[in-house]
Amino acid sequence: MIRPVAVIGAGPFGLSTAAHLRARGLPVRVFGDPMVSWRAHMPEGMLLKSTPAASSLDCPQPGHTLADYCAAAGIRGLAGDEDVIPVETFIGYGEWFQRQLVPELERVRVVSVEPAGRDAGRGFELKLDSGESFVARAVVVATGLSGLAHLPAELAAAAEGGPEAEGPVSHSSWHHDLTRFAGGELIVVGAGQSALETAALAAEAGARVRVVARGRGRVAFGAPPWEQPRLRPESPFGRAWSLWALSYCPHPYRFLPEPTRHFLVRRVLGPLGAWWLRERFEAAVQVTDVERVLGAAAGDGGPVLTVRTHGGRTERLTADHVVAATGYRVDVAAMDFLGPSLRTHLATSRGAPRLGAGYVSSVPGLYFTGLPAASSYGPVMRFVCGTEFASPRLAGHLAGAHG
Ligand SMILES: Cc1cc2nc3c(=O)[nH]c(=O)nc-3n(C[C@H](O)[C@H](O)[C@H](O)COP(=O)(O)OP(=O)(O)OC[C@H]3O[C@@H](n4cnc5c(N)ncnc54)[C@H](O)[C@@H]3O)c2cc1C
Incomplete structure (x- = not known):
């Protein structure tokens, strides 16, 4: 056979x-x-x-x-x-x-x-x-x-129980229907497309949403197609030589040094909202830039997210739920x-x-x-x-x- x-x-x-x-x-x-x-x-x-x-x-x-x-x-x-x-x-x-x-x-x-x-x-x-x-x-x-959903250690403890649990913290991949957050306060941790779109959709469904992003000015959006530089080659991800090479010539990639390969996977096409999301997002979602997220825990009225601000202070942010849009x-x-x-x-x-x-x-x-x-x-x-x-x-x- x-x-x-x-x-x-x-x-x-x-x-x-x-x-x-x-x-x-x-x-x-x-x-x-x-x-x-x-x-x-x-x-x-x-x-x-x-x-x-x-x-x-x-x-x-x-x-x-x-x-x-x-x-x-x-x-x-x-x-x-x-x-x-x-x-x-x-x-x-x-x-x-x-x-x-x-x-x-x-x-x-x-x-x-x-x-x-x-x-x-x-x-x-x-x-x-x-x-x-x-x-x-x-x-x-x-x-x-x-x-392969990734929850950073500082958030993982409060998400114990996995997708079936009703814990204070969850991973974005555990949600399909965001109307469940309507009427409540939601914190979304992350700055990639998944974080920004989850935040916008939850806000449009009636939640009060704050995105907590690590790094200064981290929430950013790509340029619309008609504003992309014409003199650079076209790729499925936009006009740039680097994007063209990564899209059409991935053969030599595996011969690059290990740290370079892992860095590029994380950073190229990394955290950046789609051009068409900007208006919807800015109309409905608050952003808090922090230096680091230190941890999350269940509080009396909901989860408490502890962060270090860019000024070096420790702050506690509260909400009814925290969604970690922290990737895979x-x-x-x-x-x-x-x-x-x-x-x-x-x-x-x-x-x-x-x-x-x-x-x-x-x-x-x-x-x-x-x-x-x-x-x-x-x-x-x-x-x-x-x-x-x-x-x-x-x-x-x-x-x-x-x-
Ligand atoms: C929020 C979000 C938005 C995205 N948007 C885009 C986008 O706009 N454009 C884009 O190109 N990419 C996008 N991506 C990336 C996209 O998800 C991946 O490119 C794509 O889904 C990967 O396809 P895949 O076939 O490798 O895996 P998946 O689509 O994840 O499929 C996995 C398959 O494996 C099966 N499976 C798993 N374990 C087993 C098992 N043990 N036995 C049998 N079957 C099993 C599952 O049933 C499923 O059929 C997005 C990702 C996310 C998270």
Whole structure:
């Protein structure tokens, strides 16, 4: 019997990779809940920061771009850089792409992945939460944001209990419906797009919202497309040589020194609100710049956030709830479906898998794409448009080595 390739994940990267592998004629089994990060872990009413041109899932078959979906679904007004995509439209696009190109998707969880034997070439044994086990010749991990929400230590203690708990502090990914904060006071910690958009949406839903941002003047917004410098090359993220190089030439990225790679992943395309959010945000949200957030604790009337001001004073800010929009951090140790022997043998760099050509990890046959590949292939892997570079190369390498 021919062993299939297992793709774990049905978000943009998993679906795009699966489409490429299928087009090469490889038997593939794909697992996951399609577009669940977008449906359940981002706010309702959100608009995408990426432009329509940078929001397609890559595949070798023509006719499956976001524009093709919009034409098929009768959705207009998403053609230019100044057009903004509602998250609901993007979810509809991802689900349509899945039905067309990955119809055999299995909506089950992979519970564990272990080497199938001592020899590297024997493949991997996967256990599913349906109770089934099988052996795959190769595994692609495309689990994206799942399980990687990052709460800094100073906020983590007050968020104990995780997404199911009604604690005083939560991570932004635990919320889809922000109307739950209507009528109350909300503090949002962070200065990235997720923080600023969560704050604006909660304020529009009727909450009194304050963003607490670390650093002076940290809350900032990008320039609209028509104000971007014309003499610099265009990239999916705006006009700049650095953005162009990171978008279209991520190959040499993995040869940069480790500190540079990690710095660029955090900082390039880092905390900056989308141009179209500025007016809505400034009309409805207060900003408090602080030097540091020192901690959060449950008080009598709600959480108390302790901060150090730029003047060196310690202040206590109160609210009914604190949302930490503090992003995601890749850590192989948090990927609990990878068996202990794999996790201990994987070469990592600050917790992220170290990947070679074709997105293969140090364990032959085990591939990573999307966010976990960002420290090897650069910040473009954090965005949907990264599928254009990643998916054909991963599929090509895998077909060559395990086809
Ligand atoms: C608030 C917010 C806004 C964003 N806006 C944009 C934007 O405008 N444009 C952009 O390009 N990017 C944006 N991003 C980044 C975007 O989320 C990622 O680029 C994209 O979702 C990554 O896709 P993915 O396929 O790697 O993972 P995900 O979309 O996170 O999908 C993960 C998949 O893995 C599956 N899975 C996880 N564990 C298992 C398991 N054990 N077994 C089986 N399946 C499993 C899940 O069911 C799911 O199908 C945003 C992110 C956030 C947080």
